Amino acid sequence: MKFFKKRSVALILCVLVVLGSTVLNTRWKLGDDCEELDALFRSKDGIAVQLETLQEQADVLASVAEANEIDAAALRSASEEMLEALSQGSYGAAKLYRCYTRLRTELSNIRQALLSAQLSEQHSATANRSLEAIESAKTALNASEYNKQMDSFLSRNGSSFTRLLASIAGIRLPEVFA
Numbered sequence: 001m002k003f004f005k006k007r008s009v010a011l012i013l014c015v016l017v018v019l020g021s022t023v024l025n026t027r028w029k030l031g032d033d034c035e036e037l038d039a040l041f042r043s044k045d046g047i048a049v050q051l052e053t054l055q056e057q058a059d060v061l062a063s064v065a066e067a068n069e070i071d072a073a074a075l076r077s078a079s080e081e082m083l084e085a086l087s088q089g090s091y092g093a094a095k096l097y098r099c100y101t102r103l104r105t106e107l108s109n110i111r112q113a114l115l116s117a118q119l120s121e122q123h124s125a126t127a128n129r130s131l132e133a134i135e136s137a138k139t140a141l142n143a144s145e146y147n148k149q150m151d152s153f154l155s156r157n158g159s160s161f162t163r164l165l166a167s168i169a170g171i172r173l174p175e176v177f178a
Contacts, residue, residue, distance in 0.1 A: 027169040030162070033153060037174040040146050041093065047146050047177050048086065051096060053137040055082040058103055060130040061110050064123050070113045075106040093146075093175035100141075107134060150176045 042048045058079040062072035082099040085092070114127050153174070166173050 022165065024169075027171065030157060030166055030169070031171050033157065034171055034174055037146070037149055037153060040149055041174070041177075045140060045144070047093070047096070047141060047144050050137040050140045050144070051082060051100060052086060054100070054103060054107070054134060055079050055086065057130045057134045057137070058082070058107055061107065061114070061127060061134075064119070064127050064130070065110050065114060068114070068117050068119060068123060070110070070117060072110060075103075075110050078103040078106040093177040097177050104138075144177070147177055150174060 040046055058075055062075045062079065065072040065075070078099070082096075082103050085096050085099045111131060119127060154176075157173075163173065
């Protein structure tokens with residue numbers, strides 16, 4: 001018992017208790033905020049669902065393009081990259097945004113090629129439905145609450161000290177989709 005009566009031991013124990021409680025508090029409070037943002041990212045109107053829609057519609061347009069002898073290899077590649085990024089267990093918003101940017105560019109290229117091609121009535125209707133779904137998904141992405149909530153989250157939790165605590169507590173901070 002004399003061991004615990006030493007000032008150095010008492011000081012070390014106090015520091016450990018304070019650090020431990022700080023890490024646990026960070027884990028609970030910051031962890032909850034991060035989980036809420038992740039749920040918003042994956043929600044019905046969230047970014048992940050809209051990206052899945054874009055990826056699916058990209059495949060539809062690629063099929064229409066290939067059926068009309070238009071090279072859609074770049075679009076297929078961008079679509080596969082998006083599918084791979086979406087299929088990973090945890091979303092990295094920054095990586096998904098890079099994939100989205102590439103997919104958006106390739107969709108625009110294929111759109112131009114399809115508009116200048118002579119499509120059958122069936123292919124034209126399929127392409128138009130797909131392009132409408134793509135525009136709807138893009139609009140939903142632009143209107144998403146995720147980045148607004150991220151701005152609020154970062155204004156409260158954007159300090160390097162918070163990042164350090166999150167790292168110590170084993171919390172992966174969410175990323176801005178931009």
